[in-house]
Amino acid sequence: MEAYKRVALARKKNRPTGQDFIDNLFTDFIEVHGDRSFGDDPAMITGLGMLIDMPVTIIAQERGKNTKTRIKRNFGSSHPEGYRKALRQMKLAEKFNRPIVCLIDTSGAFCGIGAEERGQGQAIAKNLMEMMSLKVPILSVVIGEGGSGGALALGVADEVWMLENAIYSVISPEGCASILWKDASKTKEAARCLKLTAQDLLELEVIDKIISENHRDFKNVYRELKIGLYKGFQKNQALDTDQLTQNRYQRFRKYGAIESLTE
Amino acid sequence: MLNKGLFKKPKNELEAQHRTKRKTDPAIPSELCRSCPSCKQLSFSSDLENNFHVCPKCGHHFRINARQRLNMIVDPDSFVEQHHDLCSTNRLEFPGYDEKLEQATLFSHENEGVIIGTAKIGDHQVALFVMEATFMMGSMGQVVGEKITLIFEYALKHGLPVIGYTVSGGARMQEGMLALMQMAKTSGAVKRHSDAGLFYLAVLTDPTTGGVTASFAMEGDIILAEPEALIAFAGPRVIEQTIRQRLPKGFQRAEFLLEKGFVDAIVPRSIQKETIKQLLTLHQIPQGGDQNGSL
Ligand SMILES: [Zn+2]
Numbered sequence: 001m002e003a004y005k006r007v008a009l010a011r012k013k014n015r016p017t018g019q020d021f022i023d024n025l026f027t028d029f030i031e032v033h034g035d036r037s038f039g040d041d042p043a044m045i046t047g048l049g050m051l052i053d054m055p056v057t058i059i060a061q062e063r064g065k066n067t068k069t070r071i072k073r074n075f076g077s078s079h080p081e082g083y084r085k086a087l088r089q090m091k092l093a094e095k096f097n098r099p100i101v102c103l104i105d106t107s108g109a110f111c112g113i114g115a116e117e118r119g120q121g122q123a124i125a126k127n128l129m130e131m132m133s134l135k136v137p138i139l140s141v142v143i144g145e146g147g148s149g150g151a152l153a154l155g156v157a158d159e160v161w162m163l164e165n166a167i168y169s170v171i172s173p174e175g176c177a178s179i180l181w182k183d184a185s186k187t188k189e190a191a192r193c194l195k196l197t198a199q200d201l202l203e204l205e206v207i208d209k210i211i212s213e214n215h216r217d218f219k220n221v222y223r224e225l226k227i228g229l230y231k232g233f234q235k236n237q238a239l240d241t242d243q244l245t246q247n248r249y250q251r252f253r254k255y256g257a258i259e260s261l262t263e
Numbered sequence: 264m265l266n267k268g269l270f271k272k273p274k275n276e277l278e279a280q281h282r283t284k285r286k287t288d289p290a291i292p293s294e295l296c297r298s299c300p301s302c303k304q305l306s307f308s309s310d311l312e313n314n315f316h317v318c319p320k321c322g323h324h325f326r327i328n329a330r331q332r333l334n335m336i337v338d339p340d341s342f343v344e345q346h347h348d349l350c351s352t353n354r355l356e357f358p359g360y361d362e363k364l365e366q367a368t369l370f371s372h373e374n375e376g377v378i379i380g381t382a383k384i385g386d387h388q389v390a391l392f393v394m395e396a397t398f399m400m401g402s403m404g405q406v407v408g409e410k411i412t413l414i415f416e417y418a419l420k421h422g423l424p425v426i427g428y429t430v431s432g433g434a435r436m437q438e439g440m441l442a443l444m445q446m447a448k449t450s451g452a453v454k455r456h457s458d459a460g461l462f463y464l465a466v467l468t469d470p471t472t473g474g475v476t477a478s479f480a481m482e483g484d485i486i487l488a489e490p491e492a493l494i495a496f497a498g499p500r501v502i503e504q505t506i507r508q509r510l511p512k513g514f515q516r517a518e519f520l521l522e523k524g525f526v527d528a529i530v531p532r533s534i535q536k537e538t539i540k541q542l543l544t545l546h547q548i549p550q551g552g553d554q555n556g557s558l
Contacts, residue, residue, distance in 0.1 A: 109477075111497035111505045116515055119525050121476035121496035128450035129482055133458065148434070148443060149477040149496070156447045170443040170474075171436045180359075180436065193357050195439045206440045249451045253412070255444040256405025258349070 003191040003200075007173060009165040010145045011107075016218050017076075018045055018060030018103050021143055024222040025101075025229070026051055026058060034085060038118060041082030043074045043106070046089040051101070052230050057093035059086045059154055060103035063144070076145075077110035080123035083153050087127050094134050099233040102140040102154040107172065109150030124153040131156035132252070133245050137236035139229055141211070142166040142198075158236050158248050160206070161228070162198040163221065164213040168206070169196035205254070299323050301491075315532035324489050324532060326469065328371070329378045329393040332428055336536045337382035337391070344380040346413060351375060351406045353437070360437040363399060371397035375406045376431070379414040384426065385540035386550040390418035393428040394475075400432035403475055407435075408445025411479060415452035415463075424462035424548050426539060429480040433473020446478035453482045462546045464539065467494050467517070467526065481525070485542060487535075488517035488526045 009015070022029055026049030033040040045060045063076035086102075093100045109120050131138060140157035146168030162168060171179075173191035178184055195201065198210045211224055236244060296305045301323035311317070315335060316325040333342055350368075353360045368374060376398040381390050392414050394401040401407075411427075418425045434442040456463060465483030470493035477496055480486075488494060495515040503510060513519050520526045530538045 109496065111502050113502065113506065113508075113510070113514070116495060116497065116502065117523050119481075119523070121494075122481040122525055124477040124496070125450060125479070125481040128447050128478055129454045129457075132447070132451040132454050149446060149474055152443055152446060153477075156450075168440060170434050170439050176436050189358075193355065193439075194436070195355050201440060204439075204441060206444060249455070252444060252447040252451055255441055255448055256409045258346075258409060258413075 001197075002188070003194075003197050004173065004188040006165055006197045007167055007191050010167045015144055017065060018062040018105055018143070019065075020218075021103050021222070021225075022047070022049070022058060022060055024218070025049075025226050026056070029058070032089065035081040035088060037084065038081045041074075041078050041085055042072050043076050043078040043110075044082035044085055046085055048098070051099075051226065051233070054230065054233060055098050056229075056233070057089050057098050057100045058103070059089060059100065061106045061151075061154070063105060074110060076106045077108060078106065078150060079110050079112075079115045080118045080120050083109070083123040083127050086154060087130055090131065090134055090138075094136050097136060099137040099139070099237065100134070100157075101229060102138065102157060104140060104142045104146050104151045104154050104168075105144035106147050106150050107145050108147035109153070124149050127153040128156055132248060135241040135245065137233050137244065138248075139232050141225065141229075142168050142207075147172060156248070156252065158244065158251065159208040159232060161209040161211055161225075162201065162207045163211050164198055166198060167196045168198075168201055169194050297325070299325075317532055322490065322531070324469065324491065326396055326430075328397055329373070329395040329428070332393050333378070333382070333391070335532065336426075336539060337384055338386065341383040342380055342391075343382070344378060345417065346379060346410055347374060349375060349406045349410060351404055351438075354405075354441065355437070355439050357437040357439070363437065367398045371395055373398050375410065376401045376403070377407045377410050379410045381417075381423070384536065384543060387540070387543040387548045388423060388550075388552055389543065389548070390414050390421075390423045390425045391427070392425070394430045396430045399435065401430045401475070402432045402435035402442075403445050403449075404435035404438040404442050405445060408442075408448050411445075411449045412452040415449070415456045418461060419452075419456045419459055422459075422461065424464065424543065424546065425456065426464050426466070427479065427483070428466045428468055429471045429475055430468045431471055431473065431475035431480075433475060443474065446474050449479045450482060453479050457482075457484070462543075462548065464542060466530075466535070468492050470495070470498075472496070472498050486526045487528055487530045487538070488520065490517060490529055490531055492517045494520050494526070 029049035031047040045062050047058050061076050062073050064070035064073035138157040140155045140160045142162040173187045176190040177186040201207045294308050298305050299318040302321035304320045316327045373395050377394045379392045463483050465486045467488040471480050472495045517529050
């Protein structure tokens with residue numbers, strides 16, 4: 001399938017959002033709010049829930065389902081307080097030894113005056129740094145659009161998975177076409193060149209697994225994810241924490257390491 | 264008296280070419296004088312060089328390259344470069360990237376967008392990275408990310424502080440997700456260095472944006488900035504396009520970040536070396552040892 005078709009599918013309006021995944025993957029979900037210093041970011045849902053019989057912390061980006069909720073959720077683009085809210089919950093997960101599930105779906109961190117004033121770059125940087133050494137297992141799943149740094153801020157995990165029609169990119173294909181080629185009509189070509197599909201990223205080892213979306217039936221997706229996350233956490237919980245954080249460091253250390261550059 | 268019209272902004276490319284030709288007139292060597300982009304006044308290049316490339320009239324900091332910066336802050340002949348040879352390849356076969364890399368190498372006289380190594384500053388042994396704006400605007404691809412990571416790993420192994428100068432347009436889009444992954448990789452290296460109780464001083468220069476701001480630039484124990492440096496996650500143009508609104512004057516400049524609490528101090532070039540020395544002493548970084556920066 002053409003890369004740009006995946007982009008369209010990943011952004012499709014009726015595609016299930018973060019909240020749908022929460023409802024279908026976990027039981028006893030309790031949402032918790034706020035970053036304890038500025039406010040609560042509705043573009044980022046955080047909470048606790050049961051994955052089968054395992055208490056977990058859940059961090060999910062939420063785009064909204066209709067005009068009203070999309071505006072409320074800021075179309076899934078977080079301000080710095082969203083990333084700080086996520087980190088607060090991740091630190092609590094570490095304290096109480098709960099694994100962390102991150103569900104990624106954002107066109108990117110919000111670009112605006114307030115976001116810059118309150119340190120969008122610093123908020124993302126802090127998540128990258130802290131997630132790298134969290135002493136509990138983290139699994140991240142790109143369920144729709146994985147837009148650049150705003151997605152990566154939930155993506156420093158032991159394993160990163162993608163849904164078959166999700167995308168994950170350093171920049172939107174529109175942004176790439178307009179910046180590099182000053183030509184908005186080259187969006188499709190940009191989508192292809194950026195290697196943003198799940199298949200491309202599996203080949204580049206940016207992700208570890210693709211969750212197939214047979215006939216757009218998300219029941220199967222939920223079932224596969226539920227079992228997959230459970231098994232993934234069991235596997236990682238068996239490791240001692242030094243080994244866990246060492247593995248996570250090496251997982252990201254490999255990109256562009258000297259051996260591969262001199263090949 | 265110099266021809267006034269000579270320093271006006273060219274209206275179009277043709278005119279610009281014409282100007283360049285005129286500039287080669289031996290009577291007026293182009294290197295003799297430079298016009299300040301801030302106050303528009305002319306200064307002799309030699310005066311600028313003796314003044315840290317800072318406009319003597321208004322204090323504007325001209326953009327300078329990584330080697331010029333090194334000379335301003337490290338003890339003479341103490342810099343020992345590491346991994347100078349690392350070059351980028353076009354792994355994604357991104358159209359036009361090979362040519363861009365070639366041009367950047369010619370234009371910058373560097374192999375990539377960052378220089379790393381060890382040196383002495385006021386006789387304190389340090390590890391350093393200095394980014395290079397003239398190499399594809401200091402954008403971070405796999406080699407830049409690798410070199411930053413290598414210097415933090417080296418510093419961790421040898422118990423050294425890291426002094427890092429940033430200048431960057433962000434992640435290098437021609438390397439796709441492999442460029443984005445460098446944000447996580449470098450952040451991990453900074454974190455390990457930090458967890459070992461070692462000191463990281465970041466100095467943000469004009470412009471520091473995008474994926475570099477959202478990773479190692481904002482991860483310093485102490486973060487200094489040069490006067491008026493643009494420091495942003497999203498650049499001003501992107502924000503104006505998103506919110507369809509003009510941005511206030513001084514938005515995203517170093518002074519604005521200081522006011523909002525995201526940098527520790529603004530330090531003009533003329534006192535940067537002194538300030539760094541002071542901070543190294545206050546962090547009890549040992550002095551002396553080997554003649555040069557190598558261990
Ligand atoms: Zn001036």
